[in-house]
Amino acid sequence: xxxxxxxxxxxxxxxxxxxxxxxxxxxxxxxxxxxxxxxxxxxxxxxxxxxxxxxxxxxxxxxxxxxxxxxxxxxxxxxxxxxxxxxxxxxxxxxxxxxxxxxxxxxxxxxxxxxxxxxxxxxxxxxxxxxxxxxxxxxxxxxxxxxxxxxxxxxxxxxxxxxxxxxxxxxxxxxxxxxxxxxxxxxxxxxxxxxxxxxxxxxxxx
Amino acid sequence: xxxxxxxxxxxxxxxxxxxxxxxxxxxxxxxxxxxxxxxxxxxxxxxxxxxxxxxxxxxxxxxxxxxxxxxxxxxxxxxxxxxxxxxxxxxxxxxxxxxxxxxxxxxxxxxxxxxxxxxxxxxxxxxxxxxxxxxxxxxxxxxxxxxxxxxxxxxxxxxxxxxxxxxxxxxxxxxxxxxxxxxxxxxxxxxxxxxxxxxxxxxxxx
Numbered sequence: 043x044x045x046x047x048x049x050x051x052x053x054x055x056x057x058x059x060x061x062x063x064x065x066x067x068x069x070x071x072x073x074x075x076x077x078x079x080x081x082x083x084x085x086x087x088x089x090x091x092x093x094x095x096x097x098x099x100x101x102x103x104x105x106x107x108x109x110x111x112x113x114x115x116x117x118x119x120x121x122x123x124x125x126x127x128x129x130x131x132x133x134x135x136x137x138x139x140x141x142x143x144x145x146x147x148x149x150x151x152x153x154x155x156x157x158x159x160x161x162x163x164x165x166x167x168x169x170x171x172x173x174x175x176x177x178x179x180x181x182x183x184x185x186x187x188x189x190x191x192x193x194x195x196x197x198x199x200x201x202x203x204x205x206x207x208x209x210x211x212x213x214x215x216x217x218x219x220x221x222x223x224x225x226x227x228x229x230x231x232x233x234x235x236x237x238x239x240x241x242x243x244x245x246x247x248x
Numbered sequence: 249x250x251x252x253x254x255x256x257x258x259x260x261x262x263x264x265x266x267x268x269x270x271x272x273x274x275x276x277x278x279x280x281x282x283x284x285x286x287x288x289x290x291x292x293x294x295x296x297x298x299x300x301x302x303x304x305x306x307x308x309x310x311x312x313x314x315x316x317x318x319x320x321x322x323x324x325x326x327x328x329x330x331x332x333x334x335x336x337x338x339x340x341x342x343x344x345x346x347x348x349x350x351x352x353x354x355x356x357x358x359x360x361x362x363x364x365x366x367x368x369x370x371x372x373x374x375x376x377x378x379x380x381x382x383x384x385x386x387x388x389x390x391x392x393x394x395x396x397x398x399x400x401x402x403x404x405x406x407x408x409x410x411x412x413x414x415x416x417x418x419x420x421x422x423x424x425x426x427x428x429x430x431x432x433x434x435x436x437x438x439x440x441x442x443x444x445x446x447x448x449x450x451x452x453x454x
Contacts, residue, residue, distance in 0.1 A: 056447075078351075234442065240262050240334070242259060243436040244420065
């Protein structure tokens, strides 16, 4: 199957495999098996073999997967063999946590600018970032051709801000506001919604 | 198919459907179609029909799904027709955001206690919660039979704290630390990892 046509459901698992492989690599481990990887990510070995076989032949029966090779291939497929500039919009608790998080750089992302519309926050520093006024947001995003935004504004204004982001050229929004954003075709949205994740686990509780 | 045997991959989509249905319901809408629901959650109408048909006959050709009925059934399946007590462990930026977030109550969760091990934080108030010392954590969790924890401690100590939670009886951990936790069978972990979500979108960017 062509890498351009990987089903969305498989695309969603590839970053999880990549994260686990990078952890193994950091420990100096060079090869792994679908069984070992499956134990880490809690997906069946058969599913992992099937997913990975979608985009080529990796590993040989009995010798397992080469971790560096698989990491390289996954990065290439997910397009994180490059570094993407990202903006954070909304500098509340979550915005601060994201700005301070140092785990983006080695996974393909560079926080480029952070925005808020609160005059008390604009001009303040968070880590190395000066909080910029949201009135400058569209212009700055256009100028810098930024395609990715993390949206951590209150739910009441999230759709309005998302509209501005899309108009400025953003094509991917990581949405922390607890609502479904309406965006045009060609724009991707992922939700980070703790209640949804919790509900996925209560199914299995007694 | 028996509701006890719903494949994990479908279980993962049910909270997403539930969220969308609750939004529609809040707007006073009583019925929906797989097409409309699919447009909101960005999953194909065929997939939605297939998922929902796994656990019974809902809706009729041409009349669509009854939203209140489907909400009730999904809440029942996901076991969020009750309220689960949850603890937050780690009161940094994310812990504060979660403690302040008011979207848990109507989705089946009640934040019961919050913990940190920083003497400067212990005893402080965040919203209505007094930050408790982590040295009391295991005892409090056991006493109150709490099954669910949101873990927002630094990655360096996340595994150690997860071990304590599991030992105290926690069966579901929402993990904000950027690493894969090792937990015994019977304990569920969900990751909230912004880089993984971003990587899922870059696949589709030019």
